[in-house]
Amino acid sequence: MASRIFGLSRRPATLAALGLVGALAAGLGACATLATSSGGDTSLPNAGLGPFRPLKAGEIGNSRPAPYGLRDDASFERDVAVLDADGDPATLGVVAYAARTTFGAGVEPEPSAPPNEIVRHTALDGRSFDRGPPVVLAPAAAWEGGTVGAPAALEVEGEVYLYYAAAGGIGLARSADGVAFAREDAPVLGPASAGWDDGLVPRSPSVVRLPDGSFRMFYEVALGADESAIGEAASADGLVWQRLGEAPVLARRPELVDDLPAYDGASVGAPSAVLWVTSEGRAVLGVYYAATAEDGTRSIALAARYGTDGALARGLGPVFGSDGDLDPTEPCIVRFASFAFLYATERAGSAASQDFPAVAVGVAPATVTLPPPEW
Amino acid sequence: MSPLHRKPFVVAGLCAGLVVGAARPSAASVPDGYGFGSRAAGMAGAVSADAVDFSASFYNPAGLVDAPGVSVGGGYMYNWQNLRVSGLDNEVGPVHGLVGGVVAPGVLFGVPFAFGIAVHLPDDGLSYINARRQGVPRWELYDSRAQLLYLSANLAVQPLEWLSIGGGIAYLSATRGTFGIRGEANVLDPFSSALEHEVDADLTSVRFPQVGVRFQIEDWAAIGLTYRGESKLDLTLSAHLEGIVNFAGIDVPLLYELEAHTVAAFTPHQVALGLSFQKVEGLRLNLDLTWLHWSAYSSPTAEIGALLDVKPPPGTPLKLPRAPAPSKLVAPEFVDRVEPRFGAEYRIALGDERRSVDERAPRPVVELPVRVGYAYQPSPVPDQSGETNLIDADRHTVTLGTGVSWNAPCDEIAGGLELDVHGAFSVLPERVVLKDNPADIVGDYRASGDIFSFGTTFGLGF
Numbered sequence: 114m115a116s117r118i119f120g121l122s123r124r125p126a127t128l129a130a131l132g133l134v135g136a137l138a139a140g141l142g143a144c145a146t147l148a149t150s151s152g153g154d155t156s157l158p159n160a161g162l163g164p165f166r167p168l169k170a171g172e173i174g175n176s177r178p179a180p181y182g183l184r185d186d187a188s189f190e191r192d193v194a195v196l197d198a199d200g201d202p203a204t205l206g207v208v209a210y211a212a213r214t215t216f217g218a219g220v221e222p223e224p225s226a227p228p229n230e231i232v233r234h235t236a237l238d239g240r241s242f243d244r245g246p247p248v249v250l251a252p253a254a255a256w257e258g259g260t261v262g263a264p265a266a267l268e269v270e271g272e273v274y275l276y277y278a279a280a281g282g283i284g285l286a287r288s289a290d291g292v293a294f295a296r297e298d299a300p301v302l303g304p305a306s307a308g309w310d311d312g313l314v315p316r317s318p319s320v321v322r323l324p325d326g327s328f329r330m331f332y333e334v335a336l337g338a339d340e341s342a343i344g345e346a347a348s349a350d351g352l353v354w355q356r357l358g359e360a361p362v363l364a365r366r367p368e369l370v371d372d373l374p375a376y377d378g379a380s381v382g383a384p385s386a387v388l389w390v391t392s393e394g395r396a397v398l399g400v401y402y403a404a405t406a407e408d409g410t411r412s413i414a415l416a417a418r419y420g421t422d423g424a425l426a427r428g429l430g431p432v433f434g435s436d437g438d439l440d441p442t443e444p445c446i447v448r449f450a451s452f453a454f455l456y457a458t459e460r461a462g463s464a465a466s467q468d469f470p471a472v473a474v475g476v477a478p479a480t481v482t483l484p485p486p487e488w
Numbered sequence: 489m490s491p492l493h494r495k496p497f498v499v500a501g502l503c504a505g506l507v508v509g510a511a512r513p514s515a516a517s518v519p520d521g522y523g524f525g526s527r528a529a530g531m532a533g534a535v536s537a538d539a540v541d542f543s544a545s546f547y548n549p550a551g552l553v554d555a556p557g558v559s560v561g562g563g564y565m566y567n568w569q570n571l572r573v574s575g576l577d578n579e580v581g582p583v584h585g586l587v588g589g590v591v592a593p594g595v596l597f598g599v600p601f602a603f604g605i606a607v608h609l610p611d612d613g614l615s616y617i618n619a620r621r622q623g624v625p626r627w628e629l630y631d632s633r634a635q636l637l638y639l640s641a642n643l644a645v646q647p648l649e650w651l652s653i654g655g656g657i658a659y660l661s662a663t664r665g666t667f668g669i670r671g672e673a674n675v676l677d678p679f680s681s682a683l684e685h686e687v688d689a690d691l692t693s694v695r696f697p698q699v700g701v702r703f704q705i706e707d708w709a710a711i712g713l714t715y716r717g718e719s720k721l722d723l724t725l726s727a728h729l730e731g732i733v734n735f736a737g738i739d740v741p742l743l744y745e746l747e748a749h750t751v752a753a754f755t756p757h758q759v760a761l762g763l764s765f766q767k768v769e770g771l772r773l774n775l776d777l778t779w780l781h782w783s784a785y786s787s788p789t790a791e792i793g794a795l796l797d798v799k800p801p802p803g804t805p806l807k808l809p810r811a812p813a814p815s816k817l818v819a820p821e822f823v824d825r826v827e828p829r830f831g832a833e834y835r836i837a838l839g840d841e842r843r844s845v846d847e848r849a850p851r852p853v854v855e856l857p858v859r860v861g862y863a864y865q866p867s868p869v870p871d872q873s874g875e876t877n878l879i880d881a882d883r884h885t886v887t888l889g890t891g892v893s894w895n896a897p898c899d900e901i902a903g904g905l906e907l908d909v910h911g912a913f914s915v916l917p918e919r920v921v922l923k924d925n926p927a928d929i930v931g932d933y934r935a936s937g938d939i940f941s942f943g944t945t946f947g948l949g950f
Contacts, residue, residue, distance in 0.1 A: 153631035156576035157624075158877070160931025371816040392574055393922060393932040417926035428927035429623065429875060477929075 160391065161448060162399070162415055163432025165455040165475030173474065174241035174486025182240050184461055184471035188213040189224050190232070191458040191470040192317075192443040194266040196273070198235065202450045205239040205484070208291060209456070210249065210275060211472065212262035224469040228262035231277060233292060238487040239447065239454050240474045249275070249286075249294050256281035256300055263317040263383075263443060267328075267351075274351055276301070276330070278316040283332060285352065302332065302346060302354045309360050310334045310344055317443065320351070321386040323421050324396065330354060331362065331384035331400055340365060341382035343402060363402065363416055363425055376431050377404035377414055383443045395419055401455070403442035404431060411440040413457055433457060433475050441473065452481040517638050517660060517755050518608045519546045521629070522567050522583055523887075526908035526945035529565070530889015531831025532861025534774040536762025537702060537712030538831075541947060542589025545606035548700035548714040548762065549642035549654030552602035555591040557903045558950040562588035564611075565943030571627050571916070573879060574933045580631045585610040587945065589640075600646040602654075608638040622789040622818060625877035625930060627937075628869060636660050636753060640698070655699035660719060660753045694719040694753055712762035720754040720786060743797040750790040757781035770837065776829040782822035782868035788878070789817050818875050822868040831861040835893075842896050851895040851904075859889035859910070873924045879935045881916040888912070903949020914939035 167180035177183075183190040190213040198206035212228035232246040252259045258280020265276040273291045277284050282300030304314050317333040328348040335341045342361035346354040363384070366375040383403040390396050399417035406412075412431035418424065432455070434441035439459040447454050454476055461471040476483065523529025525543035536548045542561045544551035567583040589606030620626055642656030696717035703711040729744040760778040839853030862885065869880035891908035918936040 153571075153578055153580040153627050155579035156573065157578060157626075158573050158930050158933035160929055162927065162929045162931070164929065373816075391923075391926075391932040392934075393920065395922075395926075395932065397926045399927060415927045415929075419926050426925045426927055428925070428929060432929065 158392075159478045160389075161451075161453045161477055163413075163428070163455070163477045164430075164435075164479060165413075165433040165453075165477045166479040168240060168474045168476060168483075172240075172476075172483050172486065174238065175243065175488040177241055180473045180475065181461065181471045182209075182236070182242050182456060182474045183211055183234070185213070186461070186469050187222050188215060188230075189222065189226075189228075189470050191472060192228070192263045193234075193445055193456045193458075193472050194264040194275075195445050195447050195454070195456055196266050196268060197447055197449075200268070202448060205237065205449060205487075207236050207239050207447060207454075208266070209234040209236065209242060210264040210266050211246070212264060212277075227260035229260055231261055231264050231275070236488065238484065239449065241486045241488040243488065247292060249288070249292055250277065250296070252279070254279075254284075254296065254298065256303075257284065265318045265320050265385075267320050267322060269322065269351060274320070276318040276320050278318060281314065283315050283318045283330075297352070301348075301352055302330065302356075305356060308356065310342075310356075315344065317383045319384045319386045319400075321388050321398070322351075323388070323398075328354075329386065329398070329421065331386050333382040333384060334361070335382075339405075340380045343381055343384045343400070363400065365405075366427075367407075374407050376406050376410075376412060376435070377402075377427070378407040379409070380405040381414075385444045385446060387446050387448070389448060396421075400425060401432070401444040401446055403444070410435075410438070411442065413441050413444045413455065432477070434459065438463060439473070452483070453477050517636065517658075518583065518585065518610075519638060520755070520758075522565060522941060523910070523912070523943070524606070524608065525561065525587055526563060526565075526889055526891065526910040526943050527833075527857075527859065529912060529941070529943055530859035530861060530887050530908065530910035531772075531774060531833055532829045532863040532885060532887045532912075534762065534776040534829035534831030534861055534863070535764075536700070536714050536760045536776050536778075537710040537764035538762065538766075538772055538774050539712075540591075542591055542604060542606045544591070544644075544654075545589055545604045545640040545642050545656070546638075546658075546698075547760070548702060548712045549604065549656055549698060550644050550652040550700040550702035550712065550714075552591050552604040552642060552654055553593060553600050553644040553646045553652045554702070554704075555593045555602055555604075556949065558590075558592050559903055559947055560588075560590045561906075561945055561947040562586065563908075563943060563945030565941065567939055567941040569630055569937065569939050571630060571879075571935075571937035571939075573625065573935050578627065580627050584612070587943075596645070602644045603642070604644070604656075605639070605641045607640070610637065620789070622787075623875050623877060623930065625879055625933075626788075627880065628788060628878040629880055630937075642698070650704045652702040652704075653700070654702075655697065657695050658698055658716070658719075659693045659695050660721075660755065694721045696755060708765065708767035710762075710764040710766065712760070712764070714758075714760040714762070716755070716758040716760075718755060718757045718781065718784060721752045722749070723752045724749045740798060740800045743795070745795045747793045748790040749792075750788065751786040752788075754786060754788075756784060770835045772831075772833040774829075774831040774833075776827075776831075778827045778829070780825050780827065780868065783824045785820050785822040785868070787817045787820055789876075791817065820876065820878060821870050823870060825866050825868045827863065827865045829861065829863040831859065831887075833857055833859045833889075853895060855893040855895065857889070857891050857893065857908070859887070861885075861887035861889075863887070867919070872921045875928075877921075877930050879921075881919040881935050881937065883914050883916050883939075885912055885914040885939075901948065901950060904947075906947035906949070907944070908947070909944045910942070912939075912941035914941070 170179045173179045190211045192212045193209045195207050195209045214226045214228050230248050231250040233249045234242040234246045236242045261277045263278040267274040273288045275286045282303035285301045286294035286296040288294040313334045315332040320330045328351045330346045333341050343363040345357045345362040348354045385401040387399045404414040412435040413433035414431045415428040416425035441457040441459040443458040445456045458470050461467040524546045528535045528543045539547040539551045540554045569580045571580045586609045591604045593602035640658040644654030646652045696719035698716040700714040727746040732739050762776040765773040836856040837852035841850040865883040867880045867882050869878050889910035893906045895904040916937040
C-alpha cells in the first residue's frame with residue numbers, strides 16, 4: 114500500500130461505495146424540496162391582554178354589523194361599561210351600560226352632542242347586544258348640567274355601582290337590580306381644589322374594587338383642548354374619594370421611545386381599570402386607555418402595575434386600533450375563561466357618512482375561535 | 489386560475505404574510521442537537537476522540553484517517569418533540585431525516601489520508617425557514633433547525649503514527665426569494681381579475697470550516713480536538729405588489745413593497761475536546777466538552793420595511809392598513825455554554841476471530857455493541873423577562889444504543905456489515921419566566937418538555 118504514490122484504500126470497492134452514496138443522495142433529494150411547517154405555533158403563552166382584533170362577520174349576531182356591538186346613527190350609543198352578568202368567566206352573558214343622546218322632536222341628531230341617557234343592554238354571548246334597552250339614568254341634578262355619560266359599572270355585594278360623568282364631576286348611582294338606580298345627591302369626585310388638576314373637572318371614570326375591599330378610581334382630566342391625563346383616587350366605601358399622587362398617574366409621553374414617537378405622545382385618557390392575576394399568581398392592576406400620538410392617531414393601549422400601588426408600566430404597543438383611522442376611545446375589557454373582549458367607542462366607519470360613534474368589539478387572543486353568536 | 493385571483497382584497501396582507509412566514513431563523517445544526525449516526529447518538533455524541541466512520545465528518549474529521557477501510561453508511565432518525573408552555577403542547581414539529589456518508593481512506597505520498605463526506609437530509613424538504621415578529625413566543629432552538637440540509641466534506645491526514653489532522657467545509661442550506669403580484673383586481677367580480685404572480689426562490693447555502701486533530705496515546709487513550717466555525721445566513725425576502733384594484737368601477741392604483749431581513753441558520757463557533765479511554769479491550773469510555781460561542785447569536789427577528797402607496801379617490805370607502813411600525817431589535821444576549829457529554833461502548837464478541845483477506849487485525853465474526861451516554865446542554869438563552877420570548881430550557885439527555893457487526897463476511901466485504909440503533913430521551917426541566925412589565929401581553933409562563941429520539945444506521949465496510 115505504502116509503495117503506491119496515490120491509492121484509494123485497498124479495493125476498487127471505493128467506486129462502488131461512492132456510487133451507493135450518490136444513488137442514495139439522488140433518491141433522497143427527490144423525496145421533497147418544499148418543506149412543511151415545523152409547527153410550534155400552537156398554545157403559545159398569551160396573557161389575553163391584547164392585541165385585540167375586531168370581530169369579523171359571522172362572529173356577532175342579532176343583525177349587528179361586525180365589528181360593532183352597538184351602532185345607532187340616531188342616538189349614537191357609545192362608551193359602554195360591561196359587566197359579566199353572573200361573574201363566572203366560563204359563561205359569556207354580559208350586561209352593558211351605554212351612554213346615548215336623545216334628541217327632541219325635529220332636532221337633527223348631532224354626534225357631538227353630549228350624552229343625556231344611560232341605557233342597559235344585555236348579551237348572552239358577550240357581544241350580540243339586545244335592542245330596545247331601558248333607560249336607567251338620565252340627568253336630574255343641577256350639578257349634572259344636563260348630561261350623563263361615560264358609565265363605569267361595578268358589582269358590589271349584590272348592588273350595581275354605576276359611576277358616570279356629568280358636567281360637575283363624577284357621580285354615582287346604585288341599584289339592587291341593575292335597572293332602577295338611585296343617585297347620590299352630589300358628585301363623588303368633583304373638581305380638585307389643589308394639585309396638578311386644580312379646578313379641573315374629572316370625567317370618564319373607571320372603578321375597581323381591590324382585594325382588600327377598598328375602591329380605586331381612574332379618571333380623565335382635560336389639560337387642554339387636545340390633551341388629557343389620567344388621575345387616580347382611592348376610597349374605602351366607593352362614596353368618599355381621596356385623590357392619590359401629586360401628578361397624573363399616567364400622562365402623555367412627548368419624548369421619543371426607542372427613537373420613535375410614542376403612541377401616546379400627545380394625550381392619554383378614557384381609562385378602564387382591570388384586575389387580574391398572572392399565571393404565576395402575581396396580582397396586576399391594569400389600565401386600558403385611549404392613547405393619542407403626536408400625529409393625531411388614536412389607539413387603545415395598556416399600562417399596568419404589579420400589586421395595587423406604584424407607577425404604571427406601559428405596554429410596548431397599542432392593543433387595539435393601531436392599524437386603522439377610526440380613533441377608538443373609552444375602552445372596556447371583560448375577561449372570560451379563554452379570551453377577553455374589548456369594547457371601544459370609535460367612528461362607525463371611514464366614510465363621511467359614518468362619522469358618528471359606535472361601539473366596536475375586539476377579541477384577544479386574535480387567534481381564538483369564538484363560539485357561535487347567541488341572542 | 490390561481491387562488492390568489494379569488495381574493496384580491498387580501499393580496500397585500502397575504503403578500504406580507506408569505507414573506508414573513510417564509511423566513512424562520514434557526515440555531516445550530518441538526519447533528520448538534522440530535523446526533524449524527526446511531527453509534528455517535530447512542531453515546532450522546534461523545535465521540536470527538538472516537539469517531540472513525542462517516543460521523544467523523546461532523547465530530548472530528550481527523551478520525552477519518554483511522555478508518556480501517558472504505559465504508560459507506562446511511563440511516564434514518566426521528567425525534568418526537570413534546571415541548572410545552574404552561575402545560576400546553578406547542579406542537580413543535582418532529583425532527584427527522586436521513587443521514588449518510590462515506591469514508592475513503594488511502595495513502596498519498598506515503599502518508600495515510602482519507603476523504604469523507606456526510607449529509608443530513610430532512611425528508612420532508614430541504615429547507616424551511618420562518619421569522620416571527622419580535623416578542624412572539626417561539627422555541628428558538630427547536631422549532632425549525634431540523635429542516636435544513638447539512639452537508640460536510642473533509643480530508644484527513646496522518647503525518648505521524650499518533651497524530652491525525654483533518655478538516656473541511658460544512659454546508660447548510662437555506663432559502664431566499666422574492667414574491668410578486670401585479671395586475672388588476674376587481675373587488676366585486678374577482679373572477680374577472682387578471683393577476684400575475686411570481687415566486688423566485690433560491691436554495692442557497694452557507695459554509696463554515698471545521699478542523700480537527702486526534703492524538704492517539706499508545707493503545708489506551710485518544711484525545712480529539714475539533715473546531716467548527718460559525719455560520720449564519722443574511723436572508724432577505726422581498727415582496728412586490730403592483731396593480732390596480734377595481735372597486736365598484738373605481739380604479740385604485742396600488743403599490744405595496746415589503747422587504748424582510750433576518751439572520752437565519754445560525755451555528756455558533758464550537759470547540760470540542762474529547763477523551764476516549766480504550767485500555768480495556770472492547771470498552772470505550774468517552775468524555776466530550778464542547779464550548780459553544782452562543783454569545784454571538786444574532787437577533788432572530790425579521791427587520792421589516794414596508795411601503796404602501798395607494799391613492800383612492802375621495803369618498804372611496806376603502807380602509808387602508810398603516811404600514812408596519814419599525815421595531816427596535818432587542819439583542820438576544822445569549823450566553824456561551826460548555827456542554828459535557830459522556831459515552832461508553834462495550835463490544836461483546838461472539839464467535840471465533842476471523843482475519844479478512846486484506847491483512848487487517850483479526851476480529852470476531854460477530855460483535856454486539858452496547859452503548860450508553862449522557863449529555864447536558866445548559867440553555868444559552870437568558871431570562872426572558874423582557875420583550876422577547878425565546879423559549880428554551882436546559883436539556884438532559886440519556887442515550888442507549890446497540891447493534892450488530894458481522895465482520896468480514898466475505899472477500900468482497902472485507903470490513904463488515906454493521907447495523908446500529910439508538911434511542912434517546914431528553915428532559916427539559918421546567919423554566920419559569922416572570923415578566924418585568926405587568927402590561928406584557930405574553931405574561932408569565934413556564935416552559936418544559938421532553939424529546940424522544942430513535943434512529944438506525946447501516947454500515948458497509950469494504
